[in-house]
Amino acid sequence: MFTISSRYDSSESPTSERLHHCIGYFNAYGYAAHNTTADIFIHLGEYIYEYVGNGTGVGRVTTVREMATIADYRRRLNQYRTDESLVCAHQHAPWVTDDREVADNSWKAGTANSNDTAAGCSFSPSGACFTDGKLAAVRAYHEWMPIRVVAADDLFRIW
Structure with a gap:
């Protein structure tokens, strides 16, 4: 089996906007x-990011630690919905x-950032139990x- 390749010009347009x-x-x-x-819009990948400091470059208030509590996640989702383009x-x-956003x-x-263990609670750098954060x-x-x-009775089920 093989894949047919194609060409793509990824050079920047003079009118393009930079975004992250x-x-x-x-x-x-x-x-x-x-x-x-x-x-419909099909969104693949991360919808939110749980990291500390996300948003400071665009003037958004951010958490002082990695998101772990429901208040943290509510705050981040609320911040994202202040963006006019996203709301539109x-x-x-x-x-x-494609999934629900929990952690990297x-x-x-x-x-990726927790000290995963075979049994019991694994902890993130914030000290929160992953199961609670999820x-x-x-x-x-x-x-x-x-x-x-x-x-x-199963909020994790998406199908």
Whole structure:
């Protein structure tokens, strides 16, 4: 089996805007909302980032530690929704996301930044138990994203 290759010009357009959407300025989302007739947006990848300091470059107040509590996740989602381009995209069409945002490279029992253990609670650099942080993140996600809860007793189920 082989893949056919193609050409792509990635040179910068003189009118292009620089953006780093993980910390703010969701220009691409606003552009898509204003320049498409799409019925849905499919979002693949991270919707929020839990890191300390995200947003300071664009004048947003940030947490002093990595997000771990429901208040942390609510605050970050609220911050993101102050961006006009992101709000415009959410008003334009429903979003289909590939996962719920919890932490960087998270898996069932930990994250890329936690000291994962086979049994018991793994702890993140903030000192929070990953299991507690994961539940907080998913609860806040359901509060901010118009997504159907599939099973009331299992907030982690998305299918």
